[in-house]
């Protein structure tokens with residue numbers, strides 16, 4: 314028990330963490346180029362925030378939340394998704410009072426869902442997501458959809474598609490929901506228990522059912538795009554035009570509804586075309602009623618979330634993981650304890666000069682230190698002994714070429730800085 318992590322969690326070890334960092338750096342670059350600022354919200358929030366926003370009928374709220382009472386008797390929930398906390402922070406910190414729209418992103422943010430663990434699905438997973446608040450312009454939708462596409466392009470993935478749908482607004486949705494109920498009512502006996510609950514709570518969710526028996530009943534279901542009011546229809550047409558302007562390939566997918574009740578108008582998924590059925594890399598949608606739901610003035614918003622584990626998995630699968638360098642630049646090997654103070658000072662000076670350096674801490678023989686430096690791997694080794702200290706210079710070995718030469722001790726840092734700059 315003590316040496317086993319909880320089910321559905323993962324340890325990210327240094328080699329893998331280095332790859333995450335490389336991907337994160339590319340993500341930060343894209344967000345900077347698109348004008349999005351980073352936001353970091355707490356890991357837990359008042360439970361009510363997610364109950365109010367995600368919707369009582371969603372799987373997340375019904376069975377997947379990590380909810381508990383803290384020692385003060387308050388109900389808190391580990392963040393299951395990124396949008397509601399960002400909207401809460403937008404209101405709480407007065408971002409709604411400044412220039413609009415406000416464009417935000419969050420990165421490698423832990424999310425918690427009590428799901429059955431399976432390949433690539435974790436109870437604690439990490440997301441990159443972006444949210445734009447304060448604009449109803451369909452050009453904003455087009456920009457937000459093109460952001461993950463640009464990211465994936467920079468990561469070397471070009472074979473992407475977008476599934477797009479509009480699920481309307483509070484004006485036109487009731488007409489569509491009524492049509493859905495009419496369609497599913499005579500088929501209820503054929504549907505799974507979840508879908509029968511969804512039929513009562515939110516029939517839109519029925520289009521999302523992964524159950525094989527339910528899936529065939531949604532083929533002939535009415536399409537939300539046929540029930541849009543004038544405003545929603547214009548918005549959808551505007552978005553389609555802008556996506557075409559930006560060269561984003563998309564298909565309209567009438568059964569796409571996404572997982573949360575707060576979505577209005579635009580919903581979308583970006584998928585990699587070679588991944589088969591479970592192929593969405595990221596997804597999101599517009600949530601024009603969410604700010605009001607949390608007590609703010611009516612304010613439109615749109616966002617997406619992208620699972621980091623999934624992204625890394627896809628990149629690995631395609632051989633597109635960023636190359637990262639392991640190891641260190643300089644290893645200072647010591648012959649005898651009496652030179653240790655000098656070695657520690659040298660390593661300090663190298664590090665101060667921004668040169669990654671390390672030293673032996675095990676009191677190992679020179680031979681095993683050199684072996685260790687090789688496996689680190691180190692690029693250069695400096696060998697310090699009392700003879701070297703006495704004559705004021707030490708051998709510097711290039712582990713790549715196996716060349717070795719003496720360098721004056723007071724020139725070592727500068728010499729290594731020059732070598733490193735040339736590498």
Ligand SMILES: [Zn+2]
Pocket residue numbers: 481482483484485486541542543544545546
């Ligand atoms: Zn509408």
Ligand SMILES: [Zn+2]
Pocket residue numbers: 504505506507508522523524527
């Ligand atoms: Zn079902």
